[in-house]
Amino acid sequence: xxxxxxxxxxxxxxxxxxxxxxxxxxxxxxxxxxxxxxxxxxxxxxxxxxxxxxxxxxxxxxxxxxxxxxxxxxxxxxxxxxxxxxxxxxxxxxxxxxxxxxxxxxxxxxxxxxxxxxxxxxxxxxxxxxxxxxxxxxxxxxxxxxxxxxxxxxxxxxxxxxxxxxxxxxxxxxxxxxxxxxxxxxxxxxxxxxxxxxxxxxxxxxxxxxxxxxxxxxxxxxxxxxxxxxxxxxxxxxxxxxxxxxxxxxxxxxxxxxxxxxxxxxxxxxxxxxxxxxxxxxxxxxxxxxxxxxxxxxxxxxxxxxxxxxxxxxxxxxxxxxxxxxxxxxxxxxxxxxxxxxxxxxxxxxxxxxxxxxxxxxxxxxxxxxxxxxxxxxxxxxxxxxxxx
Ligand SMILES: Nc1nc2c(ncn2[C@@H]2O[C@H](COP(=O)(O)OP(=O)(O)OP(=O)(O)O)[C@@H](O)[C@H]2O)c(=O)[nH]1
Ligand SMILES: *[C@@H]1O[C@H](CO)[C@@H](O)[C@H](O)[C@H]1NC(C)=O
Ligand SMILES: *[C@@H]1O[C@H](CO)[C@@H](O)[C@H](O)[C@H]1NC(C)=O
Ligand SMILES: *[C@@H]1O[C@H](CO)[C@@H](O)[C@H](O)[C@H]1NC(C)=O
Ligand SMILES: [Mg+2]
Numbered sequence: 001x002x003x004x005x006x007x008x009x010x011x012x013x014x015x016x017x018x019x020x021x022x023x024x025x026x027x028x029x030x031x032x033x034x035x036x037x038x039x040x041x042x043x044x045x046x047x048x049x050x051x052x053x054x055x056x057x058x059x060x061x062x063x064x065x066x067x068x069x070x071x072x073x074x075x076x077x078x079x080x081x082x083x084x085x086x087x088x089x090x091x092x093x094x095x096x097x098x099x100x101x102x103x104x105x106x107x108x109x110x111x112x113x114x115x116x117x118x119x120x121x122x123x124x125x126x127x128x129x130x131x132x133x134x135x136x137x138x139x140x141x142x143x144x145x146x147x148x149x150x151x152x153x154x155x156x157x158x159x160x161x162x163x164x165x166x167x168x169x170x171x172x173x174x175x176x177x178x179x180x181x182x183x184x185x186x187x188x189x190x191x192x193x194x195x196x197x198x199x200x201x202x203x204x205x206x207x208x209x210x211x212x213x214x215x216x217x218x219x220x221x222x223x224x225x226x227x228x229x230x231x232x233x234x235x236x237x238x239x240x241x242x243x244x245x246x247x248x249x250x251x252x253x254x255x256x257x258x259x260x261x262x263x264x265x266x267x268x269x270x271x272x273x274x275x276x277x278x279x280x281x282x283x284x285x286x287x288x289x290x291x292x293x294x295x296x297x298x299x300x301x302x303x304x305x306x307x308x309x310x311x312x313x314x315x316x317x318x319x320x321x322x323x324x325x326x327x328x329x330x331x332x333x334x335x336x337x338x339x340x341x342x343x344x345x346x347x348x349x350x351x352x353x354x355x356x357x358x359x360x361x362x363x364x365x366x367x368x369x370x371x372x373x374x375x376x377x378x379x380x381x382x383x384x385x386x387x388x389x
Pocket of ligand 3: 081198199200201294
């Protein structure tokens with residue numbers, strides 16, 4: 001155990017104080033110690049902020065009740081086994097900073113959940129220092145193992161290149177990009193295996209340049225835990241059909257040979273209009289996700305991903321992590337394990353979810369409630385709502 005946390009309280013000259021101040025002083029010290037000791041058993045580190053608090057207590061011979069209150073605010077402890085996950089490039093720095101700043105201001109300054117940033121190459125010193133200044137929550141910076149990122153050798157590059165060209169002619173977004181495909185495959189099958197994420201169960205995915213419009217005064221991770229939720233989202237929409245030509249055939253093949261993984265009260269109604277014969281392209285927009293990594297680590301999802309991977313569709317087509325995650329969540333989970341975070345105001349260009357009514361006013365949301373993707377014909381909110389009828 002780290003002896004840094006054993007705090008010699010200093011030598012406050014209590015004799016110099018009047019009795020009232022003396023009592024406050026003692027109370028302060030006792031509460032301070034109690035706080036530190038209660039944090040002792042935290043198994044994952046908040047070394048920075050703990051050391052800080054310890055130092056502040058040590059630095060003061062006298063702790064007023066208001067300072068004490070502020071310690072409790074600083075310390076409002078994260079309770080869930082959870083982390084932010086941010087995949088990004090060094091060149092994304094501007095958008096990374098604005099995204100983290102909003103999450104910190106609107107939510108995490110009260111909760112201090114850790115951040116894990118991942119990159120397919122090492123983060124630069126400049127990047128790390130620009131990001132670290134935004135929070136005193138623990139932050140770690142990881143490099144993705146090559147085999148979790150690059151196009152596998154067994155993929156026929158000639159075939160993959162042809163399909164990239166064909167999809168480019170079809171006008172499909174990111175059709176010509178291999179790195180985009182690496183990203184989609186990594187988010188589908190690998191991020192939750194990264195050593196920096198293995199210690200955690202829940203994650204909240206963040207992307208560069210997103211907007212968080214509202215205050216969040218409760219802990220969505222604890223919400224997930226308390227109500228046994230596995231996958232949470234804010235925006236739904238259909239996928240471009242041309243990116244997943246053979247995905248649904250593969251899904252059907254999997255379900256036929258592994259019917260045991262299909263949940264009884266599943267959300268098939270969200271992703272199919274005809275009882276599973278065809279895919280209606282609806283998916284949760286995965287640039288926002290609050291979810292349970294143990295689901296992606298489960299036997300059902302691992303086998304599912306292995307079959308998808310074996311087809312090469314991440315490279316021969318352009319399978320996205322959004323339909324892959326959404327289909328798995330719709331089939332292998334019961335629908336009450338899914339959660340629509342209607343109260344989280346969120347924008348990833350060019351779409352946004354702006355909360356309504358009380359959620360909007362209580363959250364001090366900086367968005368127009370009339371501007372809400374749910375209300376557009378492109379949203380799959382209709383399919384979502386109908387599965388709960
Ligand atoms: N390290 C790294 N991160 C990447 C790479 N490509 C994409 N990302 C990250 O993966 C996430 C998704 O990529 P985006 O480019 O935002 O993809 P998108 O959200 O579908 O599309 P737009 O945001 O509209 O460009 C973001 O967090 C990116 O920073 C890459 O080659 N390397
Ligand atoms: C505590 O005091 C030391 C030495 O004076 C100083 O370096 C440090 O920044 C102070 N820490 C806090 C949290 O105030
Ligand atoms: C957090 O969750 C992960 C994944 O389920 C688990 O391995 C780890 O032991 C958990 N940590 C704590 C402190 O419960
Ligand atoms: C969540 O699951 C646990 C364990 O299965 C159960 O005891 C609890 O009642 C469930 N909570 C809710 C809100 O469904
Ligand atoms: Mg994006």
